[in-house]
Each structure stands twice: as structure tokens, then as C-alpha cells.
Amino acid sequence: MAALLGILPGICTAQTAVPDAARIVALVRSSRQLLIDTSVPSQAFDPKLHPFVTVRSAHDGDFVGGFLMSDHARAGMLSNGWGAIAVPLESEGSGGIFTQLIFARTGDRPYAFAGAIGSGGHLDVRIAGGEIVATLPYYGPNDQNCCPSQRIVQTFTVSSGRLAKLSEKRFDIRRSE
Numbered sequence: 001m002a003a004l005l006g007i008l009p010g011i012c013t014a015q016t017a018v019p020d021a022a023r024i025v026a027l028v029r030s031s032r033q034l035l036i037d038t039s040v041p042s043q044a045f046d047p048k049l050h051p052f053v054t055v056r057s058a059h060d061g062d063f064v065g066g067f068l069m070s071d072h073a074r075a076g077m078l079s080n081g082w083g084a085i086a087v088p089l090e091s092e093g094s095g096g097i098f099t100q101l102i103f104a105r106t107g108d109r110p111y112a113f114a115g116a117i118g119s120g121g122h123l124d125v126r127i128a129g130g131e132i133v134a135t136l137p138y139y140g141p142n143d144q145n146c147c148p149s150q151r152i153v154q155t156f157t158v159s160s161g162r163l164a165k166l167s168e169k170r171f172d173i174r175r176s177e
Contacts, residue, residue, distance in 0.1 A: 019070075021050075024073060025051065031113035033057045034055060040052035045092075053068050053101070055116045064089075064098035064118070066089025066091045067089060068101075069090045074086045074127055076126075078104075080130075080157060082105065082158040083105050084114070084132055085111060086125040087103070088100045089101065098121050099118050099119075099123070100134070102114045102125075102156070116163075117132075117156070120136070120139065122148075133154070137152075138151065138152050149172065150173060151173055152168060152169070152171075153168070155168075
């Protein structure tokens with residue numbers, strides 16, 4: 001029993017560790033739902049480690065492509081036993097992150113693309129409390145890009161290898177003046 005307890009931290013760490021940039025690029029290349037577009041130039045990013053990626057299965061306007069930011073990827077375990085990695089796509093514009101790619105696996109299977117989370121920009125995704133938690137701005141009709149009036153918090157899990165939304169809540173942002 002002591003031997004088993006001794007290896008459990010290593011197993012858990014291996015399941016939740018973020019792969020290096022080359023492995024994340026390889027995950028994208030192996031996903032038929034994702035496309036690396038070498039025709040999109042970047043002023044700031046190395047195309048080998050930060051290629052421009054689009055989601056093939058998205059309808060026009062659903063998700064915006066961006067430069068793969070594997071150095072900002074987050075990983076964790078979901079409460080149902082799936083391991084998940086969230087990888088942001090940087091737009092190089094004022095909205096920053098519009099899309100995050102989710103890769104998941106169960107047991108010792110390899111990671112596979114499970115879906116994408118999109119927003120109108122400024123998207124933050126983390127894995128906490130056994131769920132994938134996305135925080136994104138909600139802009140009212142008179143809100144400027146700097147100052148959304150609300151935040152939306154969405155929670156997701158992975159079910160049968162696919163991203164599944166669990167909940168969505170809106171919160172007013174308190175402004176101090």
C-alpha cells in the first residue's frame with residue numbers, strides 16, 4: 001500500500017502536466033478539426049512554436065483563429081476523471097484571446113481535441129474544482145471595449161471525449177469611481 005501511495009503523486013502529475021510547445025503543436029496537427037494556417041504572418045510569434053490555428057468545424061463568426069500560445073496552456077483533472085488542457089489562441093489584437101482549444105484524455109490514452117470555447121475577446125479559461133471554467137466579458141450596448149458591464153462565467157466538462165457545457169452565469173461588474 002505504501003508503494004502505491006508513493007507513486008500516486010507521479011501519476012496525477014503526469015496526467016495534469018502541460019505538454020511542451022512542440023507536443024501541443026503536434027496535438028493540433030493531429031486533430032482533423034484544427035488547421036494550422038501558414039499563410040497568416042505574425043509580427044511577434046515564431047511560427048514553429050506559435051502557428052496560426054483555426055477551428056475547421058466552426059461556423060463563420062463562431063470562433064476566431066489565433067496564434068497558439070502553448071506557454072499559457074493550463075492543465076488539470078476534471079471531477080469525472082478526464083484530464084484536460086486548455087490552450088489559448090492569441091489574436092494579436094486588442095481583444096487578446098477569443099478562442100481556447102480544449103484537449104482531453106481519460107486514463108493513459110493520448111490527448112485529443114475535445115472542442116473549443118469562444119468569446120468576444122478577453123477569454124480566460126482555467127481548470128479548477130474539477131471543471132473547466134471560462135470567464136468572458138459581456139458587453140452591453142453602451143460598453144466600450146475596455147469596460148464590459150458584466151462578466152459571464154461558464155463551466156464545462158468533457159463527456160465521451162467532447163466538451164459539454166454545465167452552466168452559465170452572468171455577474172455585474174462593480175465600477176469604482
